[in-house]
Amino acid sequence: EPEVTQTPSHQVTQMGQEVILRCVPISNHLYFYWYRQILGQKVEFLVSFYNNEISEKSEIFDDQFSVERPDGSNFTLKIRSTKLEDSAMYFCASKAGQYTEAFFGQGTRLTVV
């Protein structure tokens, strides 16, 4: 069964360092998302991406964040200068259509020390 794949599963980084989280969405999907979940809190929306551009972003998604779809399969989230409060589980999701079922990856646990 097709699935969303995220790498790495766990990343530890020093404060101020840049990190890139990688996702391979389901192959025929057109809509891509990043969400995050701080430990013990709700899942929060970060950004949605369609037709090679950001279609919506939350207040969390400030200038330190960027997304890219560098080729036909990968979808990346970059955090330029990590802060302690960026520590969270980051989830990638994809959908075939705007209002169809969303499929999430297993997440990348980011720990900023």
Place this chain on the structure above:
Amino acid sequence: KQEVTQIPAALSVPEGENLVLNCSFTDSAIYNLQWFRQDPGKGLTSLLLIQSSQREQTSGRLNASLDKSSGRSTLYIAASQPGDSATYLCAAMYNYGQNFVFGPGTRLSVLP
């Protein structure tokens, strides 16, 4: 501001019981609502998606209902099993956004 709430926050039941998890959302202008399962430290597994035009969706032992006018959705789990133990999240997609708004989840424990 859209908000999604879920009650109860935690639920513990003996194996074999039927149970209902509740999800409430502000603003009835939703396109759809999706239920997910999350195991500790893991990703989100899709269970059911209900479009705003539907009232129910069923998958195996799971049945989800949607009442837009009252801002409520329920997830019914029949004949619960220990393997059903997990956190169950509901997420609402609103007409004027492309993202989900998630509830805090209900942590379910099914005791053998």
